[in-house]
Amino acid sequence: MQIMAAARLLIDRDGWQKLTMRRLAAEAGTAPTTLYHHVRDKEDLLTQLLNDYADQIPRPPLPADPRERIITAARAIHDSLAAWPWITEILTADDRAGEAAMWMVETIVAGAVDCGCTTEQAADLYRAIWYYTVGEILVRANAARRRGELDRPSHRDTLLSKLDPARFPHLAALADRWPALAARDTYAQGLRAFVDGLLANAHDDHPPRRA
Amino acid sequence: MQIMAAARLLIDRDGWQKLTMRRLAAEAGTAPTTLYHHVRDKEDLLTQLLNDYADQIPRPPLPADPRERIITAARAIHDSLAAWPWITEILTADDRAGEAAMWMVETIVAGAVDCGCTTEQAADLYRAIWYYTVGEILVRANAARRRGELDRPSHRDTLLSKLDPARFPHLAALADRWPALAARDTYAQGLRAFVDGLLANAHDDHPPRRA
DNA sequence: ACCTGAACACCGTTCAAGT
DNA sequence: ACCTGAACACCGTTCAAGT
Numbered sequence: 001m002q003i004m005a006a007a008r009l010l011i012d013r014d015g016w017q018k019l020t021m022r023r024l025a026a027e028a029g030t031a032p033t034t035l036y037h038h039v040r041d042k043e044d045l046l047t048q049l050l051n052d053y054a055d056q057i058p059r060p061p062l063p064a065d066p067r068e069r070i071i072t073a074a075r076a077i078h079d080s081l082a083a084w085p086w087i088t089e090i091l092t093a094d095d096r097a098g099e100a101a102m103w104m105v106e107t108i109v110a111g112a113v114d115c116g117c118t119t120e121q122a123a124d125l126y127r128a129i130w131y132y133t134v135g136e137i138l139v140r141a142n143a144a145r146r147r148g149e150l151d152r153p154s155h156r157d158t159l160l161s162k163l164d165p166a167r168f169p170h171l172a173a174l175a176d177r178w179p180a181l182a183a184r185d186t187y188a189q190g191l192r193a194f195v196d197g198l199l200a201n202a203h204d205d206h207p208p209r210r211a
Numbered sequence: 212m213q214i215m216a217a218a219r220l221l222i223d224r225d226g227w228q229k230l231t232m233r234r235l236a237a238e239a240g241t242a243p244t245t246l247y248h249h250v251r252d253k254e255d256l257l258t259q260l261l262n263d264y265a266d267q268i269p270r271p272p273l274p275a276d277p278r279e280r281i282i283t284a285a286r287a288i289h290d291s292l293a294a295w296p297w298i299t300e301i302l303t304a305d306d307r308a309g310e311a312a313m314w315m316v317e318t319i320v321a322g323a324v325d326c327g328c329t330t331e332q333a334a335d336l337y338r339a340i341w342y343y344t345v346g347e348i349l350v351r352a353n354a355a356r357r358r359g360e361l362d363r364p365s366h367r368d369t370l371l372s373k374l375d376p377a378r379f380p381h382l383a384a385l386a387d388r389w390p391a392l393a394a395r396d397t398y399a400q401g402l403r404a405f406v407d408g409l410l411a412n413a414h415d416d417h418p419p420r421r422a
Numbered sequence: 423a424c425c426t427g428a429a430c431a432c433c434g435t436t437c438a439a440g441t
Numbered sequence: 442a443c444c445t446g447a448a449c450a451c452c453g454t455t456c457a458a459g460t
Contacts, residue, residue: 020453022451022453031427032426032453033425033426033454036454037423092350093353102374103379106380122381123385123392124392124395127393128343128401128404128405130346130350131346131350132339132346132405133346134350135344135347138345139303139341139345159310159313163310167317169317171316171317177330181334182334186335190335190339190409193339194404194408197403197406198404198405200404200407200408200411201403231433233432241445243435243445244445244446245443245444248442253435
């Protein structure tokens with residue numbers, strides 16, 4: 001559909017905050033009111049965009065080891081969302097996450113069960129990983145956007161450099177290295193630690209058949 | 212300030228999406244243009260609201276054990292943000308997190324260092340916990356808002372109940388229990404697992420002096 | 423069927439003018 | 442100093458009317 005292509009173009013060029021029905025109509029070469037014959041309202045438009053994108057997320061080959069399957073599935077979703085981070089904002093603001101992402105949920109829950117979790121523990125593990133993934137994408141995407149918009153010195157960085165070393169000894173010592181540290185992509189590393197911790201804690205409550 | 216009190220009232224009553232300069236002026240009993248003598252613009256207003264709230268977050272007494280200090284600090288921030296979740300949206304969208312939250316960063320970094328982490332590992336640990344915390348609050352707050360707005364059946368839940376059991380065996384089996392499981396507050400449990408996993412992985416790379 | 427202009431009920435913000 | 446009405450440049454959406 002013509003409209004969806006125009007919407008994708010505008011979002012990539014100007015950011016999704018700048019997408020309005022009127023701008024979209026101008027880009028698509030129609031009247032704003034015409035759009036309402038193709039989508040119910042703006043929310044519906046964004047949902048369709050979300051689902052189209054979700055359907056495109058490639059399913060990676062899954063390793064045999066269940067723990068690695070969990071990590072592979074989470075990383076696949078993370079990397080796809082990170083490539084178009086505004087999608088995540090709709091995903092959390094909106095309910096209609098499509099069936100497209102369900103393979104990831106199933107894969108993670110199945111992996112956790114194969115690691116010896118109960119189904120409840122597996123569901124909790126999935127949710128914990130989802131929270132971590134969403135948070136990482138939102139925080140880092142907004143930080144990146146700000147770096148692009150602002151000229152140079154972020155508020156947080158200047159605040160860090162002026163901290164009282166008596167009250168904040170570790171932060172003051174880290175201040176000049178902080179921007180470089182915060183810019184690193186540590187998602188995968190954190191994910192691995194999280195999965196390890198979640199599985200270990202699950203086994204404490206409910207030891208698996210064979211350790 | 213009169214204006215800030217009115218803003219808090221409106222946000223609590225109607226949600227922060229509904230807060231507009233014009234509505235706020237009406238509530239405060241002035242003209243919309245008058246607001247601009249007290250705040251630079253709408254973003255400035257939200258930032259002031261954020262900082263006022265952050266200053267109020269109580270600092271809990273910190274236990275002696277460094278791992279428990281990390282968990283206590285993270286939970287204190289989490290619980291405060293969860294009580295007024297829209298704050299988190301501004302916190303991620305906006306850069307100007309005040310000095311008020313810095314004690315939490317310092318406490319977590321210091322706790323990680325006391326657990327044997329290098330400063331880099333401590334900074335990574337803090338960031339990972341922050342991502343998890345932000346994600347948990349945003350996802351759950353939006354889910355709760357939707358439960359309030361929508362009449363009853365969430366899209367996700369109906370989608371879950373119609374899953375093909377052949378392709379999604381675990382999810383299909385969990386479908387009817389999913390809403391109840393997802394409504395549970397598992398933040399603290401996940402936090403503990405995450406901290407355990409992060410510290411264990413850090414020690415693999417860099418074993419602490421005394422284990 | 424598909425499209426549209428006019429219109430409605432809103433926004434955030436500026437600025438010259440009032441007390 | 443503090444406040445304000447008029448105005449500007451926008452929004453999303455509806456609806457009767459056009460082809």
